[in-house]
Amino acid sequence: MTVSPLFPGFDGLMTLSRREGVDIRPTLLRVLTDLYVQAPSHSEEEARQFIELTSRLIDQVDDATRAAVRARLAIYPGTPPQIMNKLGLTPAGHDPRAPAAFGSPAQPQAEPPGEAPLRIMSHLSMQPQDAAEISEMFFGTGPGERALILHDLPQTPLKASARIPAHRAAQAVETLEMAAFAADIENFTLELREALILPAQMAEQVVNDPGGEPLACACKALDMPSVVFQRVLLFLKPEVGCSVNTVYRLSRLYDRLSERSALIMLAAWRGSAMVATRAKYQPALYDDERHRVRTAPGQARPSQQPGAGVVVLNGWKNPGR
Numbered sequence: 001m002t003v004s005p006l007f008p009g010f011d012g013l014m015t016l017s018r019r020e021g022v023d024i025r026p027t028l029l030r031v032l033t034d035l036y037v038q039a040p041s042h043s044e045e046e047a048r049q050f051i052e053l054t055s056r057l058i059d060q061v062d063d064a065t066r067a068a069v070r071a072r073l074a075i076y077p078g079t080p081p082q083i084m085n086k087l088g089l090t091p092a093g094h095d096p097r098a099p100a101a102f103g104s105p106a107q108p109q110a111e112p113p114g115e116a117p118l119r120i121m122s123h124l125s126m127q128p129q130d131a132a133e134i135s136e137m138f139f140g141t142g143p144g145e146r147a148l149i150l151h152d153l154p155q156t157p158l159k160a161s162a163r164i165p166a167h168r169a170a171q172a173v174e175t176l177e178m179a180a181f182a183a184d185i186e187n188f189t190l191e192l193r194e195a196l197i198l199p200a201q202m203a204e205q206v207v208n209d210p211g212g213e214p215l216a217c218a219c220k221a222l223d224m225p226s227v228v229f230q231r232v233l234l235f236l237k238p239e240v241g242c243s244v245n246t247v248y249r250l251s252r253l254y255d256r257l258s259e260r261s262a263l264i265m266l267a268a269w270r271g272s273a274m275v276a277t278r279a280k281y282q283p284a285l286y287d288d289e290r291h292r293v294r295t296a297p298g299q300a301r302p303s304q305q306p307g308a309g310v311v312v313l314n315g316w317k318n319p320g321r
Contacts, residue, residue, distance in 0.1 A: 024234060026065040029057040030244040031251075033069045037076045038248075051080050058086055131271025134158075138265065139209065146213045147253060153261040160263035161221070161270065168195060169222045176219075177228050180236040188236060192218055202269050212240065212250045220254065220262035229254050 036042070036050050058066060070087045073079045079089070138149060164172070172195035179188035185207065193203035196218060206214040212233070219229050230251055234241040241247065 024241075025057055026061045027234060027241065027244065027247070029054065029061050029065055029069055031248055032057070033072050034244055034248050037072055037078075040078075042078060047078075047080050051082050054083055055086060058083075131268040134268040135265075135272040138268070139205065139214070143211050143213065143249070146211065150213070150217070150253070150257055150261045150265075153264045154258050156264075158264050159267060160260055161267040163259075163263065164195060164222055166223075171195075172222050173224045173228060176222075176224070177231060180232040183235060183238070185236065195222060196266060196269075198266075198269060202272070206269070212246065213253065214265070216250055216254045216257060217262040217265045220257050220259060221266045223259070226251070226255055 032050070032053055042050070054069075058069070061069075066087070070089065073083060073087060074089055083089075138146060141149070163169075172191055175191045176188055179185075179191060189203050189207045192198070192207060193200060196203070198206070206218050209215065215232075216229070219232065224232075230247070233247050233250055240250075
């Protein structure tokens with residue numbers, strides 16, 4: 001079955017859900033529902049696919065998941081009648097304050113870019129010190145500003161890193177996916193570090209970042225398919241895989257993230273590591289040894305040198321001998 005862009009990679013997730021010992025159908029149903037209600041309107045093909053996919057899952061999930069999905073669709077004006085009947089909903093159950101079906105809600109005013117995106121846009125080069133500042137600002141901001149930064153990076157003259165060779169990237173994607181299935185964060189971090197040529201500390205910061213945006217950049221730099229990235233989100237960390245909002249947010253971010261933005265962030269992480277290395281190993285200057293040597297206290301020279309008061313005369317004899 002061909003899946004519309006509204007549900008990218010969903011067939012792969014359905015295949016995964018049928019594997020023995022892996023039951024992600026509740027999560028799939030929640031993600032599918034959230035994806036559907038986010039859009040104000042849908043084409044006939046999208047509605048048909050939603051009905052087909054949701055009908056299969058509703059009968060296979062637990063009561064708690066079914067109740068949560070029912071609550072979301074009860075207030076959504078575009079819920080297909082077939083799904084309403086399956087969930088025991090009626091048109092009267094819809095929230096009267098909800099906008100008309102297939103209507104266009106008022107668009108919220110775009111927030112002006114924050115200080116961090118503006119400061120990053122002002123850089124015209126990718127010197128190591130600039131890279132360190134960009135990396136620090138990116139890790140220090142919240143999801144909203146990070147999304148703005150990644151959206152605007154392609155329009156900047158910042159120099160991006162070279163692409164990872166295709167054969168190496170494909171090998172890394174396969175290894176990362178297997179490590180994610182096993183929830184093996186240690187080997188996942190090690191493979192990401194080697195594939196992207198990152199220091200250990202930076203690779204750990206990328207993987208362990210609670211927001212998930214650095215991980216999305218790292219995977220995009222490897223040209224990881226969207227469906228594989230979704231599986232990484234679902235299995236690598238339980239706290240992320242169990243959060244429908246987080247999986248949905250990062251999946252949408254990943255689909256919109258450009259390769260150039262990811263490679264620019266990779267260049268910033270590498271440059272930041274160079275600054276840390278330079279700070280650790282300062283170059284030696286010609287007079288460093290003179291400044292480093294401990295100054296020894298000067299020894300006072302005796303006022304009278306040994307033997308200065310002895311007069312030796314030829315043929316002199318000690319009296320009394």
